[in-house]
Amino acid sequence: MENIKDKVVIITGASSGIGEATAKLLAQRGAKVVLAARREERLQTVVKEIEQEGGTAAYIKADVVSSEDMQKLAHFALSQYDRIDVLVNNAGIMPVSRLNELRVAEWDQMIDVNIKGVLYGIAAVLPTMREQKGGHIINVSSVAGYEVSPTSAVYSGTKFAVRAISEGLRKEESPSSNIRSTIIAPGMTETELLNTVSSPEVQAIVAHIGAMAISPYSIARAIAYAINEPEDTGVSEIIIRPTAQP
Numbered sequence: 001m002e003n004i005k006d007k008v009v010i011i012t013g014a015s016s017g018i019g020e021a022t023a024k025l026l027a028q029r030g031a032k033v034v035l036a037a038r039r040e041e042r043l044q045t046v047v048k049e050i051e052q053e054g055g056t057a058a059y060i061k062a063d064v065v066s067s068e069d070m071q072k073l074a075h076f077a078l079s080q081y082d083r084i085d086v087l088v089n090n091a092g093i094m095p096v097s098r099l100n101e102l103r104v105a106e107w108d109q110m111i112d113v114n115i116k117g118v119l120y121g122i123a124a125v126l127p128t129m130r131e132q133k134g135g136h137i138i139n140v141s142s143v144a145g146y147e148v149s150p151t152s153a154v155y156s157g158t159k160f161a162v163r164a165i166s167e168g169l170r171k172e173e174s175p176s177s178n179i180r181s182t183i184i185a186p187g188m189t190e191t192e193l194l195n196t197v198s199s200p201e202v203q204a205i206v207a208h209i210g211a212m213a214i215s216p217y218s219i220a221r222a223i224a225y226a227i228n229e230p231e232d233t234g235v236s237e238i239i240i241r242p243t244a245q246p
């Protein structure tokens with residue numbers, strides 16, 4: 001993993017789940033990780049654990065639905081390490097439900113976090129990466145960004161959007177600025193994402209299928225693989241899910 005060493009990597013949603021696992025794995029492989037999330041105490045704990053293992057990490061409290069927070073995150077990373085090599089847009093929520101439940105506030109939240117949060121992250125780091133003539137933006141989508149199931153209409157819509165944004169970014173920036181774009185699409189994974197589900201019907205479904213969930217470190221390893229590839233190689237998409245997941 002020689003291409004990971006010393007890279008400055010920003011990770012959103014880094015207080016738990018895939019974000020935490022990715023931060024720890026990349027730090028073990030020599031990256032300088034900058035963690036962002038809303039739960040400051042959890043960020044402090046993760047950074048402490050990374051440093052105890054000999055890694056390099058810093059954190060800042062930030063909410064991806066705030067463009068201002070994301071700008072502050074990018075400036076913080078630059079102030080700490082003088083560059084930004086990778087952004088992992090990982091923060092997301094999944095309060096899935098049937099459309100006829102009319103959970104409009106939850107639809108708005110998914111759009112704000114899952115789509116606008118990704119765009120705000122891109123906007124925060126893109127000028128620096130263009131100036132550097134290089135960088136890597138990794139957007140965590142979902143298998144729900146490839147297929148729609150009952151209850152997933154809005155969530156899938158946000159993840160289809162992430163795929164479109166990622167592909168547009170690749171076509172715009174890779175040829176001219178050497179900025180790579182990667183979509184990571186997890187299936188059922190052991191994270192706190194399922195805790196955002198409030199629909200009783202979906203909670204029952206989740207309880208049934210949750211047993212097949214894979215470790216967030218499986219997703220972290222896929223992210224590490226994409227980062228570690230040589231600069232002339234772009235990993236466009238990785239779908240990773242439990243073997244038992246249909």
